[in-house]
Amino acid sequence: MAGPLGEFDRIARFFAPLASGFPGALGLADDAALIDPGAGWELVVTTDALVADVHFRKDDPPDLIARKALRVNLSDLAAMGAEPVCYTLATIFPSTIDEAWLAAFVRGLAADQSEFGIALAGGDSVGTEGPATLSVAAIGRVEKGRALRRSGAKPGDKVFVSGTVGDGALGLLALGGKVKDDPHGTLAGRYLLPQPRLALGRALQGRASAALDVSDGLVADLGHVADTSGARIIVEVERVPLSSAARAALAADPDLLATILAGGDDYELAFTAPEALPDTLAGVPIACIGRVEAGSGVAVLDRQGRPVTLGVSGYRHF
């Protein structure tokens, strides 16, 4: 029981309206939600927990915290080629979270429910003496047997990534004053409000041999593909797509290459495919950045084919 409102009041006032569009949520007034994937579909479930000052900054705008918590989970659905259906949310909040903050948080959820066609299906609301913590489980659906997996990359496949890489990690540094953003705040925006590539994930069904979302950092995540596929992945560093803001930051400080390739928080899709692909799929630019070979691990090569050594190998939160 955090704050002046009890759990029941808080759910009724703030959260039940978010469930009104989803009959299976039963108005958040029952013990559990009912979800029917439909004949020929299976459900896809993922969960991510976010802790203040680990996964988001506690003074970030509450609506953006809410939307990021949803979107990092939706990004996992995108990586499976699934379409989103609903989500559950456990809020574990200290009593310092007041009603104005909660109202803004709920507005963020409502905005993204509308944008992604999902609804709240269930949840829990408890108090803590620790930092604000969110646990989201996103539930999607995919045609039976059509889910994208990490394990299907084969020697000879090409390696692709959507959008641009590194903006999220640079954005966190920009918010801390350690990197110069562009006048539009592009980098900070990418950190605060990632864009789950749901339409692209759907379009990759039948095209991609393996896929995942880039959350731990491009190199670490391609390492997951290499591990589960039993193959080696070669990344040609000059082919990794960068935004103009990231290019400017990198020109000013070449050491930021490690942040770009290993910093995480991109929420782009990385994937492999046996064939060449168009430059754009589902409205999203995609770039071929390398190839799959026999072997294991990930090698990042420079323009001359020499290995690039990065100081870090995976996502370490701030």
Next chain:
Amino acid sequence: MAGPLGEFDRIARFFAPLASGFPGALGLADDAALIDPGAGWELVVTTDALVADVHFRKDDPPDLIARKALRVNLSDLAAMGAEPVCYTLATIFPSTIDEAWLAAFVRGLAADQSEFGIALAGGDSVGTEGPATLSVAAIGRVEKGRALRRSGAKPGDKVFVSGTVGDGALGLLALGGKVKDDPHGTLAGRYLLPQPRLALGRALQGRASAALDVSDGLVADLGHVADTSGARIIVEVERVPLSSAARAALAADPDLLATILAGGDDYELAFTAPEALPDTLAGVPIACIGRVEAGSGVAVLDRQGRPVTLGVSGYRHF
């Protein structure tokens, strides 16, 4: 990243073995889990978060903390008449959680997976500076259209509860030295290791007009049935089934009646039905404790039909 092990190592070493029996978990090596309810079934999803020193005591045995976290969620599935399929688990742990604690915690999960025929389908493992926090989403399945709901109680129905009421709340007091337990530690055991009434929930399909699990306290939970059903519930206090340990505690201190009826943590099923029911269903004793009338709210009546006033109206955690 809590503790000396990174997230990936922690998942691979401690949690991936818990997913080995469930193909849709994809070895916890993919972005999400795949769950196929089967033709004619729909999925049932519930989530509960538990915070150290709010929902469990941080020095409780780690295996019992794990099992309780699972069981309070399974109890919600029981209340819907569902059978359990799998669960996701987000652990939000401070760095004081060491590997020995984690190993015992995982042993508890494994024990209950075996007891209830479920497996870990996915999860997340993050660090916090706050108290240890768990967020579980339990996923079950129920034949389409057969889920038990809170909203179907009708005037003329009888009100039932399974097992015995109040032991869990008294058990918490017993663990704090405030109530005398029996020599077997019955009350403490009910608090530490609740028993989800899954078989009973299944048996209530087609028999119960409304059902829920008693987690907030018998009176508050029957209030939920009254609210969602648009009816009034009368409880005859002398018909509420008590264990001999609870009867002894109540005899020593009559003020404990409020704890028994409103203290929560029972995880029995409370339900309504239009007909009389046998004394035992699915191996669980059930007691008729009252009736449904037109109106609203819950009234607790004594032997003479006079209202019993309780000092509290719902579950307040310790």
